[in-house]
Amino acid sequence: MSALEPLLEFLSIPSVSTDPTHKEDVRKAALWLAERLKERGFYTELHETSLHPILYAERLLDPKAPTVLVYGHYDVQPPDPLELWESPPFSPTLRDGRVYARGASDDKGQLWAHVAALEGLSARVNVKFLVEGEEEIGSPNLLPFVRAHREKLRADVVLISDGAMFAPHTPTLTYGLRGLCYLEVRLKGARRDLHSGAFGGVAPNPIQALGWILARLKDEETGRVLIPGFYDRVRPVSEEERRLWPPLDEALLKGELGVEALPGEEGYTPLERLWARPTLDPNGIWGGYQGEGSKTVIPAEAGMKLSMRLVPDQDPEEVASQVEAYLREICPPGYTLEVLRLHGGKPVLTDPHSPPMRLMAEALEEVWGRPPVYAREGGTIPVVAELQEVLGAPIVLLGLGLPDDNLHAPNEKFDLVNLEKGIAVLRRFYGLLAGAR
């Protein structure tokens, strides 16, 4: 596939946006992409920000033709734990019809399908690209950029591929995303690390205190989040919407996770818990001695990363305030608590039956030979809610990845059949859109 070679080049750039030592690599990825768009007749602008640049590009053929805005991101998650990768994360490797690399599915591979689809496209459609390097850290600079460049970004459709199909060989249209509220919690006890023999019995232990806090954040029996007000704004799922949902193959999901049960909030099906219920998960924890063998220390500090996935109509800022207030309330006496708000993103629901969604459904059925399923996704793309609010254009979420792509984990991969069919679907969509006007 001629689209593959440039993608391997794109994937070999370690554009880890959260890691300051990779700042130049993130920039390199933006410049690389700009070159590929120029080769395809685009005018490009690199907008500097306080951190990573935003790439804007446009190919305007006809003011009367419909305009599509494509959003994607060229940054990737950190690759650690490195030792669990079967091939190095930034040496893209082909195995069994898949390309393995950090960013293969999230989002370089999917973004690349959109660039490759434009090669020699005859359909009269104006295309704009908005590509950022800060998606994995919550798009702090993109959100104000969108508000400031409302006119430039104006479009009839917003096209986004930064998600997954519901299952292999199952064309999927996504109409909902969860939001995110991501915090760091730091707890301090004594002034310094202490010997557990000399001081055990009178010293505060921040690790123990984090345990008490975690147990008060989520109920062990019911799986319910215990933060007051957390569920207040959660919109219930209508019967009509529920009928739209495909059946979830729970046995397959258990097999994929290697688990015998799917633990979660009592009273909801696994699919509802993934798509329409908010969650709370600690994403990292640290404190004291983590090396080989034993060290009898009571650490002065411990900390954790804590995130909540949100659903309409929860608001990330409001949830962050609820969590922070509750943490201050439940923090045991004798500890100093610090809460950092790392990033957030609003949840999204779009109209599954908007005109461009109907055209995309047609394109999917033609290419895959079967109609798409309609799905929400559990993940977050912070800019989507913003694009929806600011541009007011219908949004089409076309996930090209698969649920087992190992996003944010070792051995991330992207199936080449999805790249190939994705390009074909997009070319067909542009054709339908040009004809529909």
Place this chain on the structure above:
Amino acid sequence: MSALEPLLEFLSIPSVSTDPTHKEDVRKAALWLAERLKERGFYTELHETSLHPILYAERLLDPKAPTVLVYGHYDVQPPDPLELWESPPFSPTLRDGRVYARGASDDKGQLWAHVAALEGLSARVNVKFLVEGEEEIGSPNLLPFVRAHREKLRADVVLISDGAMFAPHTPTLTYGLRGLCYLEVRLKGARRDLHSGAFGGVAPNPIQALGWILARLKDEETGRVLIPGFYDRVRPVSEEERRLWPPLDEALLKGELGVEALPGEEGYTPLERLWARPTLDPNGIWGGYQGEGSKTVIPAEAGMKLSMRLVPDQDPEEVASQVEAYLREICPPGYTLEVLRLHGGKPVLTDPHSPPMRLMAEALEEVWGRPPVYAREGGTIPVVAELQEVLGAPIVLLGLGLPDDNLHAPNEKFDLVNLEKGIAVLRRFYGLLAGAR
């Protein structure tokens, strides 16, 4: 002070017993010490073990003279967190009448006082040294060595300096030590790390589960350890013993720890909690993303180091079994629990009024100008219970360190006045012991 220069040399050897990369350094420390003892007329033997060598040395002057066995250890704790040291841990540095280095107080400085005290000593006393390199990892090879060399180690008194004085300028005789049970707990959930958006709501989270487990190990309100049977064998403190205890300066202790309260088990004084009550403390915890910024991962694994300080008549093996059984009972479903027993040590009580304790009290009063206080210690020296059982000789615990020596923490130090007075006390003790026979 002429005793200082060799000590600085001793302290510059990074003999971290728990870290395999320092195996040769641990050996180097043993060889260095053997040379210093040879210089002082000792016959030495280096006994190889499966890990770090045991140094035995003897200077036998007269079969009719009393024999003293000195125990100490030449291994040290890991120095991390390195960034909190004001001078490098293995570049001993003098500041304000103290030497700063890892091992300065625990135990190289105190052990060195015993070697230096023998320089030109005229008292007719036989002296044996038993020095190990595995104290910080629970003395796994020393305990069988003591049982196997009962005859060789036979002595009238066992002298040990591996602890602290009750307060500065307060000569102290220690008659009790806590024991230790140290475990590592590992928890596995899904087969691999998971994206918290794609799987949050159906995935086990081992960090959250560790939180639930920690909350069930120790009660937040009462500070009581919740492990069934844990307190069953705890010997209550007699009124007679309690009258022996010096008053604890709680304000000073709070100031030293930088805390406003001394949290611990409800219903006991801070001193009793430090000396005569068992504790439970997580000493380290890890799992998920610990780097800068955010990563939205649900980790496949998390773990912690967990230790219990024990008091007479608790038994480390029995407690380990109690903890392990309880952990299996409270581990939430859907997780794989692994418990590793890292090390242990039995608690000790000795007779505060044995004949050699009375002689040492006399020596202390002569050198310091005030009688000693009688104290227990919260820490553990695994071999002491073993020496007591196997040799049957009275044990004198003469702590030369101070409570603020930063044992097992950054900026460990040893006060030179304690080195100097310690040497003088030991020389006087040998004189009294030779005369007493």
